Amino acid sequence: MSQEYINPDYVPEPDKVNVKKGLEGVVLDTTAVSKVNADTNSLIYRGYPVQELAEKCSFEEVAYLMYNGDLPNKTQLADFQKLERSYRDISKENLETLRRLPKKSHPMDSIRTGVSFLGCEDERIWDATPKTNLDKAIRMLAKIPTMIAADLRFKKGQDFIPPNKDLSMAENFFHMCFGKVPQKEIVKAFDVSLILYAEHSFNASTFTTRVVTSTESDIYSATVAGIGALKGPLHGGANEQVMHMMMEIGDPAKAEKWMLDALAAKRKVMGFGHRVYKKGDSRVPTMKKYAQVMADVTGQQKWMQIYETLEKVMVDKKKIYPNLDFPAGPAYYMMGFEIDFFTPIFVMARTTGWSAHIMEQAANNRIIRPLSEYVGAPQRSIER
Numbered sequence: 001m002s003q004e005y006i007n008p009d010y011v012p013e014p015d016k017v018n019v020k021k022g023l024e025g026v027v028l029d030t031t032a033v034s035k036v037n038a039d040t041n042s043l044i045y046r047g048y049p050v051q052e053l054a055e056k057c058s059f060e061e062v063a064y065l066m067y068n069g070d071l072p073n074k075t076q077l078a079d080f081q082k083l084e085r086s087y088r089d090i091s092k093e094n095l096e097t098l099r100r101l102p103k104k105s106h107p108m109d110s111i112r113t114g115v116s117f118l119g120c121e122d123e124r125i126w127d128a129t130p131k132t133n134l135d136k137a138i139r140m141l142a143k144i145p146t147m148i149a150a151d152l153r154f155k156k157g158q159d160f161i162p163p164n165k166d167l168s169m170a171e172n173f174f175h176m177c178f179g180k181v182p183q184k185e186i187v188k189a190f191d192v193s194l195i196l197y198a199e200h201s202f203n204a205s206t207f208t209t210r211v212v213t214s215t216e217s218d219i220y221s222a223t224v225a226g227i228g229a230l231k232g233p234l235h236g237g238a239n240e241q242v243m244h245m246m247m248e249i250g251d252p253a254k255a256e257k258w259m260l261d262a263l264a265a266k267r268k269v270m271g272f273g274h275r276v277y278k279k280g281d282s283r284v285p286t287m288k289k290y291a292q293v294m295a296d297v298t299g300q301q302k303w304m305q306i307y308e309t310l311e312k313v314m315v316d317k318k319k320i321y322p323n324l325d326f327p328a329g330p331a332y333y334m335m336g337f338e339i340d341f342f343t344p345i346f347v348m349a350r351t352t353g354w355s356a357h358i359m360e361q362a363a364n365n366r367i368i369r370p371l372s373e374y375v376g377a378p379q380r381s382i383e384r
């Protein structure tokens with residue numbers, strides 16, 4: 001009997017069993033963190049449209065909003081920044097663990113290991129009071145970029161650059177990765193990408209963090225599980241695949257034929273489609289605008305030319321629209337990041353949304369335990 005065996009005598013009982021493959025259309029719980037409205041192509045974080053947050057706020061302000069429900073005033077922001085900056089260093093042991101990871105391992109596996117290490121180091125691991133969980137969330141927010149940047153440099157055989165506590169989160173990340181802060185247009189585009197990636201309701205990784213939290217496990221374990229879910233190319237890993245695809249195409253003149261061939265071969269084209277949005281992803285216009293700024297600043301127009309052609313052909317032929325990973329991929333590439341660091345950057349942003357959901361789940365918890373419909377071998381006895 002193979003693993004794929006399905007009992008040939010299985011007869012579904014439609015009145016009794018209604019399997020929701022992929023949980024499509026299932027409303028699992030309430031949330032006050034964000035709302036994705038597919039009909040109006042809109043996304044709000046705690047009531048604020050994401051486009052407005054991207055244009056008017058910093059990522060730190062959005063992180064505060066995620067954790068606390070409201071945007072900070074000046075004093076609250078200053079206190080929050082002070083705390084976040086005070087947490088940026090990582091322990092010698094954690095750094096050493098990252099240094100010793102196989103050079104060929106994927107950076108998502110490194111950051112998953114790094115967050116797991118943070119959990120091992122935190123003596124308050126079983127203290128899940130709202131106050132402690134919030135502090136742990138800010139601890140992760142501050143240390144995840146340091147761990148990603150350390151891994152980036154170790155993989156290139158370079159020395160670790162310690163965090164600079166006078167810089168914003170976006171500036172500091174460039175400083176730790178490359179030893180310098182780029183021009184302000186690049187920093188702004190990166191900050192915008194973090195805001196757009198921060199939160200998106202019950203997506204696969206957030207759902208994962210809520211499932212883990214529902215067992216009364218800890219915030220680090222939930223985040224590690226979220227990172228595992230985000231790594232997959234159907235979720236966060238798509239931003240890396242988009243850039244691999246654009247590099248494979250290489251020349252804007254080849255983009256139309258490439259897409260037509262992909263559609264004829266019924267290939268999944270990364271960076272397109274979405275479970276919830278069917279008429280376009282609310283975050284794409286803002287990220288596309290900043291990807292174009294990256295092309296203007298770096299003189300790499302060809303990626304946006306390939307972008308335009310792929311988008312046009314896909315929308316014309318299939319009415320399937322780009323998702324956020326489509327502009328984010330080339331934008332990160334033009335900022336100078338190695339492709340396999342695109343999804344870890346997504347982690348750096350999404351840790352805010354995950355933590356907000358983890359705290360929300362913990363505050364009003366019921367263990368998440370769905371049912372399944374058995375289609376395997378009928379009951380039998382061991383014959384010996």
Ligand code: COA
Pocket residue numbers: 022233234235236238267268269270271272273274275276320323324325
């Ligand atoms: N390329 C080609 N065809 C696609 C597609 C894509 N990126 N996304 C969806 N489709 C097709 C499906 O194959 C399906 O066709 P069919 O009806 O002939 O079988 C149809 O569009 C409807 O797909 P849908 O049910 O809406 O997809 P889903 O909800 O099961 O999956 C995604 C959603 C995001 C996983 C899917 O669109 C995908 O794999 N996209 C590429 C990966 C990606 O960019 N992920 C990041 C998401 S933010």
